[in-house]
Amino acid sequence: MSELWRRLRMLFRCERFDRELEEEMQSHLEMQAEENLEHGMAFEDARYAARRQFGNPMLLAEDSRARWGWHWLECLLQDIGFAGRILRRNPGFAVVAVLTLALGIGANCLVFSVVDTVLLRPFPYRNPDRLVFVWTEFSAANQQAMSSLPDYLDWRARNQVFEDMGAYIPASFDLAGPAYSEQLHGRRASASFFHTLGVQPQLGRLFLPDEEHDGRDCVVLISDTLWRNRFQADPRVVGSIILLSRNGQPAEPYTIIGVLPARFEAAFPRYADVWGALARDGEEAYQRRMGGFDVVGRLKAGITLTQAESAMRSIAGVLAVQYPQTNRGYSVQLRDFHESLTGYGRHAMWSLMGAVAFVLLIACVNVANLMLARAADREREIMIRAAIGAGRGRLLRQLVVECLLLSVVGGAAGALLAHTGVGAVQAAMPESILRRGEIAIDLRVLAFTFAVSLLAGVAFGLIPAARASRANLNPAPARTGPSRTRLRDTLVIAEIALGLVLVTGAALTINSFVRLLRVDPGFDPRRLLSIETYLPREDYSTDTARVAAMDVLLARLKALPGVSHTGITDFRPLGSSMHITMRKRVAGAMPLPVHLEAIAGDYFAAMGTPLLRGRAFTEHDAAGAHEVAIINEAAARQCWPREDPLGRQIMFGQAKRGEVRAVGAVTEGVREIVGVAADVRRMGLERAAQPAVYVPQRQQPSTRNEIVLRMWPGVFAADLARAVRAELAAVNRKLVASDVTTMKEVVDRRLSQPRFIASLLGIFGLIALALLITGVYGVTAYTVRVRTYEIGIRMALGAARREVLAAVLRRGVRLAVIGIVLGAAGAFVASRALISALYEIKPADPATFIAAALLVTAASLLASYAPARRATRINPVEALRHE
Amino acid sequence: MLSAGKSKTEIPPGTLEMLILKTLKRFGAMHGYGIAKSIQQTSDEVLRVEEGSLYPALQRILIKGWVTAEWVQAGSKRRMRVYHLTPAGRKQLAAEISEYRRVSQAIERVIEPA
Numbered sequence: 002m003s004e005l006w007r008r009l010r011m012l013f014r015c016e017r018f019d020r021e022l023e024e025e026m027q028s029h030l031e032m033q034a035e036e037n038l039e040h041g042m043a044f045e046d047a048r049y050a051a052r053r054q055f056g057n058p059m060l061l062a063e064d065s066r067a068r069w070g071w072h073w074l075e076c077l078l079q080d081i082g083f084a085g086r087i088l089r090r091n092p093g094f095a096v097v098a099v100l101t102l103a104l105g106i107g108a109n110c111l112v113f114s115v116v117d118t119v120l121l122r123p124f125p126y127r128n129p130d131r132l133v134f135v136w137t138e139f140s141a142a143n144q145q146a147m148s149s150l151p152d153y154l155d156w157r158a159r160n161q162v163f164e165d166m167g168a169y170i171p172a173s174f175d176l177a178g179p180a181y182s183e184q185l186h187g188r189r190a191s192a193s194f195f196h197t198l199g200v201q202p203q204l205g206r207l208f209l210p211d212e213e214h215d216g217r218d219c220v221v222l223i224s225d226t227l228w229r230n231r232f233q234a235d236p237r238v239v240g241s242i243i244l245l246s247r248n249g250q251p252a253e254p255y256t257i258i259g260v261l262p263a264r265f266e267a268a269f270p271r272y273a274d275v276w277g278a279l280a281r282d283g284e285e286a287y288q289r290r291m292g293g294f295d296v297v298g299r300l301k302a303g304i305t306l307t308q309a310e311s312a313m314r315s316i317a318g319v320l321a322v323q324y325p326q327t328n329r330g331y332s333v334q335l336r337d338f339h340e341s342l343t344g345y346g347r348h349a350m351w352s353l354m355g356a357v358a359f360v361l362l363i364a365c366v367n368v369a370n371l372m373l374a375r376a377a378d379r380e381r382e383i384m385i386r387a388a389i390g391a392g393r394g395r396l397l398r399q400l401v402v403e404c405l406l407l408s409v410v411g412g413a414a415g416a417l418l419a420h421t422g423v424g425a426v427q428a429a430m431p432e433s434i435l436r437r438g439e440i441a442i443d444l445r446v447l448a449f450t451f452a453v454s455l456l457a458g459v460a461f462g463l464i465p466a467a468r469a470s471r472a473n474l475n476p477a478p479a480r481t482g483p484s485r486t487r488l489r490d491t492l493v494i495a496e497i498a499l500g501l502v503l504v505t506g507a508a509l510t511i512n513s514f515v516r517l518l519r520v521d522p523g524f525d526p527r528r529l530l531s532i533e534t535y536l537p538r539e540d541y542s543t544d545t546a547r548v549a550a551m552d553v554l555l556a557r558l559k560a561l562p563g564v565s566h567t568g569i570t571d572f573r574p575l576g577s578s579m580h581i582t583m584r585k586r587v588a589g590a591m592p593l594p595v596h597l598e599a600i601a602g603d604y605f606a607a608m609g610t611p612l613l614r615g616r617a618f619t620e621h622d623a624a625g626a627h628e629v630a631i632i633n634e635a636a637a638r639q640c641w642p643r644e645d646p647l648g649r650q651i652m653f654g655q656a657k658r659g660e661v662r663a664v665g666a667v668t669e670g671v672r673e674i675v676g677v678a679a680d681v682r683r684m685g686l687e688r689a690a691q692p693a694v695y696v697p698q699r700q701q702p703s704t705r706n707e708i709v710l711r712m713w714p715g716v717f718a719a720d721l722a723r724a725v726r727a728e729l730a731a732v733n734r735k736l737v738a739s740d741v742t743t744m745k746e747v748v749d750r751r752l753s754q755p756r757f758i759a760s761l762l763g764i765f766g767l768i769a770l771a772l773l774i775t776g777v778y779g780v781t782a783y784t785v786r787v788r789t790y791e792i793g794i795r796m797a798l799g800a801a802r803r804e805v806l807a808a809v810l811r812r813g814v815r816l817a818v819i820g821i822v823l824g825a826a827g828a829f830v831a832s833r834a835l836i837s838a839l840y841e842i843k844p845a846d847p848a849t850f851i852a853a854a855l856l857v858t859a860a861s862l863l864a865s866y867a868p869a870r871r872a873t874r875i876n877p878v879e880a881l882r883h884e
Numbered sequence: 885m886l887s888a889g890k891s892k893t894e895i896p897p898g899t900l901e902m903l904i905l906k907t908l909k910r911f912g913a914m915h916g917y918g919i920a921k922s923i924q925q926t927s928d929e930v931l932r933v934e935e936g937s938l939y940p941a942l943q944r945i946l947i948k949g950w951v952t953a954e955w956v957q958a959g960s961k962r963r964m965r966v967y968h969l970t971p972a973g974r975k976q977l978a979a980e981i982s983e984y985r986r987v988s989q990a991i992e993r994v995i996e997p998a
Contacts, residue, residue, distance in 0.1 A: 007947055021955075022939070025916060025965045028958075029935065032917040055935045 022062055030055055076395075080402040087403060094375055095407070098368045101775070102411025104768055105364025106457060107418035108357040110442065110450040112761075114419065115426060116350050117449070118440045120343045125264045127199025128299075132338035133306055135166065135296040135313065140332050148296050150281060151289045152320065152328070156296070157193070159316050162309040163298040167194030170294045173535065174221075174275045175737050176231075177244040177252040184739035185227070185274040187247075192278065195222075197299045204228075205239035205259025208278045218280035219255045221245070225263035227274040247277065251539060251735065267436050270342060289327045297338070310335040342435055348837045349758040352506070355834060356765045359503040361453070363769050365461040366496045367776040372404065372465035373489055374783045397466055404462025405455060412454030416442055419450075429760060431753035464488070486784075490816055493780050497820025497861055498827055500773040505828035505853040506835060507759075507766030512849050513839040514759035517752065523681030523690060524574060525609030526744040528712040531573055532725055533740035536704045540733060544624060547702035550732065555602045557728045558708065563716035568604030571703035572596075574683035575747045583694055585640050586650035586671055593639060593692055595632075596683060597653075601698035605678060607711045615647050615676030618697040622675075628700055631676035636692035646674050651694070672696065686751050687840045709744075718743045758838055770860050777864035781813060785872045792872055793880025802873035809872050813865030820861070821854050828853070895923075895931050900941050902984060903931070905950060905977040908969040915964040916942060942967065950976050 030051050037047035088095040123129045136145040137152065153168040160166070167190060174187035192208040201207075202222060212220050223238075232238040238257055246252040255277070266272060281288065300309055313333040321328040340347075376383075383396060391399075420442045430437045442450075468488070541547045551569060559567040572578050582592040605612050613634065622629050630651060637646045650671050680690030698706075712721060722741045729736040785792070792805055832844035842849070895903065907922050908914060914922065919942075920933040945951050950973030958964045969977075 004947060004949065007949070021965065024963060026935075026939065028915070028962055028964050029917045031962065 084403040084406045099411045101364045101367050103414035105361035106412045107415030108360045111419035111422050112353050112357045113449050114446040124268050131300040134336040134341050135298050136334045138332040138334040148294045149289050153296050162304045162312045164301050165197045166298040167191050167197040168294045168296045175246040187275040188273040189277040189279040202259035203262045212278040215280045218278040220258045221255045222259045222276040224274050228260045363499045363772045369461040370492050376465050400466035405458040408454045408458030416450050429757050493816045494820040496776045498824035500769045501824025501857045502827040503769040504766045507762040508849045508853045510759045510762045513842045514755045517840045520686045526748045529744040530710040532708045532738045537735045544702045563713050566603040566607035566711040568602040568607035568709045569706050570598050570600045573707045574681045584652045596693040598695050599698045599701045607709045611679040613677045622697040623699040628672045629675045630672040631695040633678050633693040634680045635690050649674050774864040777861045781865040782868040785868045789880045792875050793877040797877040805873045806869050809869035817861045902980040913966045913968045
């Protein structure tokens with residue numbers, strides 16, 4: 002302990018120590034000189050003798066100092082200082098190396114900050130690793146479905162594996178103002194929901210169990226965003242009363258009981274302004290058929306997900322026996338919470354991480370090449386240092402310190418670069434990715450960046466350094482020696498191979514994205530406005546009233562200037578959807594799960610979905626008339642592969658639970674097919690259309706509707722939306738245009754994830770190409786410089802310029818070919834990681850591989866062409882005189 | 885440095901510290917030059933202390949806490965650093981001497997003609 006203290010004191014009193022040691026040695030010398038003088042030597046001789054006897058005072062001082070154990074630190078500081086001076090003296094090299102590294106490390110820093118924030122960090126809930134999502138399973142298809150409220154209540158009451166469970170469902174809330182209503186994003190959650198997550202409000206309180214009952218459920222929690230934007234962050238808002246209309250019902254006074262924390266908004270899927278309390282409405286049997294609920298559970302300590310799942314499945318088995326009408330064929334699946342919230346784009350994120358690792362490798366190879374070239378130039382310096390007594394270890398350390406200095410400076414520049422790129426990446430990220438707003442270059446990311454920088458420094462520095470430090474005192478230049486050339490060639494090959502892997506991956510992803518862009522969704526998203534609205538139940542309680550309201554609406558909207566076609570549907574494509582099972586009306590026909598849409602107006606014309614055969618619905622397809630249906634091609638193919646479906650009859654089975662928000666009664670009975678419509682990709686652009694059936698709203702009216710308006714060119718969607726709102730209000734003040742959007746926006750949102758990945762991979766591919774070109778250029782230029790003498794001799798002996806050019810290029814081609822072969826093999830293996838992100842293109846797509854290989858070959862030849870040209874301009878006389 | 889015919893022997897490695905401690909114990913506080921001279925004289929000019937190893941050795945035992953050092957004024961313009969043995973140094977000296985005895989006796993036994 003006291004020894005350490007003495008050592009530390011020494012570290013800080015270093016100068017005084019040096020002075021004292023010098024003084025002590027000086028007095029030693031003087032005493033020795035005096036004694037020599039006494040022995041009768043001449044004054045000068047006595048001094049010199051004393052000095053000779055004493056030895057090298059500098060070395061001695063260093064040796065004494067070394068005893069204190071801080072030698073290494075001083076050496077390191079010395080080395081860093083020296084490395085700094087060396088780099089300053091060679092600014093061109095330093096700038097190129099630092100920039101190269103900054104690109105490579107910056108890309109890693111940026112992508113890591115994304116991956117860390119979005120994927121790795123635990124969510125801000127209490128013990129988030131014990132949270133799970135509980136799904137209803139449609140066992141026949143092994144599909145997840147939303148759960149029903151009675152099922153959730155039974156699960157919660159009967160299970161032994163969860164500490165608690167909670168459920169929530171999307172709900173539409175309109176904030177009633179004096180002149181207009183404002184649509185809010187809403188949910189309704191069970192009282193246990195926030196307790197299960199472990200989320201505390203920043204103000205006020207959570208729901209009480211008592212508030213789950215009808216009549217006492219007029220309480221809401223509001224989001225931090227709503228609190229700040231609408232209530233100016235006034236803490237007195239808790240306890241105040243607002244007028245809300247839920248799912249189109251008349252406005253009622255709701256009490257704000259609390260404000261949720263800001264962090265919760267970013268960490269939970271699909272933003273909601275308002276969370277209402279969940280009370281049961283409607284009778285039990287009806288409710289058990291209706292899905293729509295998400296259920297979360299908190300596992301008891303020590304219970305694994307698998308154990309909990311098997312326990313829950315046996316509960317589901319009991320329920321299936323108890324309620325065969327609704328629950329037979331359904332079970333339960335458990336899903337990891339963290340994985341569910343981050344699952345979207347997980348693979349794509351990791352492939353980005355892989356891509357930037359390649360960028361960094363290429364950057365390292367580039368800098369290693371630069372170092373090699375420079376090491377050859379520095380041979381003289383290193384020889385001199387070895388000659389005056391620097392050991393190999395010391396030389397090696399000096400070179401490694403230089404590399405680390407470069408990489409740390411490069412890393413700092415890279416972190417800065419990444420910091421400026423965060424905003425752009427956030428803006429380009431799909432909205433569905435949670436916590437994207439929290440991405441920042443924080444301490445964790447900086448620590449990662451620092452580690453990556455050190456690793457990179459060792460990676461690009463060690464081989465050249467080891468080589469340089471082996472310098473012997475033989476002054477014959479060894480720079481053109483075979484082993485040195487071979488090492489440089491290897492690096493060029495590695496660079497081309499790595500570049501090709503990355504370029505191939507980027508090309509595959511971009512290719513896939515382009516294919517996705519070209520997908521025909523089955524409707525024309527341009528100039529198509531979609532407006533969600535609810536018919537209030539109390540004003541439109543009968544089917545007749547609903548049909549009448551729809552007719553009025555359609556007529557008024559169609560008359561609006563700028564509107565060419567108007568249609569209505571209960572579930573539009575790329576939104577939520579309704580599943581049902583359909584059968585041919587033939588004995589023993591297999592039930593087929595289909596999407597169901599109840600439509601009105603010129604729906605197909607408005608959507609731009611071609612009607613392939615038969616007719617559209619007319620006003621004669623009304624209640625009481627012959628019941629009719631239109632099916633899509635997929636349904637026609639499956640049910641009547643070789644026959645004409647027109648005139649055939651179908652029957653609907655029980656409604657399957659899908660993502661249902663609100664649904665009228667589902668008609669059961671026989672329908673005749675009157676038309677076949679083109680397939681619509683309603684579940685996503687990348688998913689082939691599934692069988693679908695359209696029925697006329699006149700025969701099956703819905704309270705929740707989406708109005709689709711096809712606009713004339715030159716009409717602004719916002720202007721039209723305003724006009725539509727006015728029309729709705731003119732029909733009934735309670736009609737609210739909620740969720741107004743153009744279908745172009747809807748399609749773009751669907752494309753945002755693949756666009757994000759494709760553009761980032763594209764950028765990384767470009768960076769890789771740029772690095773590859775500079776790298777190959779650098780090496781070829783260096784080789785030409787080293788071979789100036791040799792080329793001079795060749796030309797003096799009569800070699801033509803063309804031959805010189807060919808000789809330099811031939812070497813480039815040879816390296817490129819080897820690199821391309823290795824790179825293609827690497828890409829073949831690596832591109833499998835992209836498989837889940839690729840649409841309609843195989844990871845080993847030959848055309849893409851060939852295109853990428855050609856691009857990289859062209860880039861590397863281009864890079865060696867310029868130095869090769871320079872080689873042909875070598876003047877033999879000057880080249881030979883120079884040596 | 886007056887090469888006075890008689891061959892001087894390098895001090896065996898590891899024993900210099902013991903000799904310094906012993907010298908300080910025998911003659912009391914002393915400066916570096918004095919320590920070197922006194923080892924030389926006491927050993928009848930057989931052992932020669934290299935300055936190159938003396939000062940690093942002194943630093944080492946200073947770190948270990950076996951000696952302390954203080955500056956004393958010698959004459960009008962010269963200061964000298966004088967080293968004192970500490971109790972820890974005394975203990976260390978005893979340990980080193982007994983260890984040295986043990987080893988040298990062992991060596992004796994090995995090289996003693998049978």
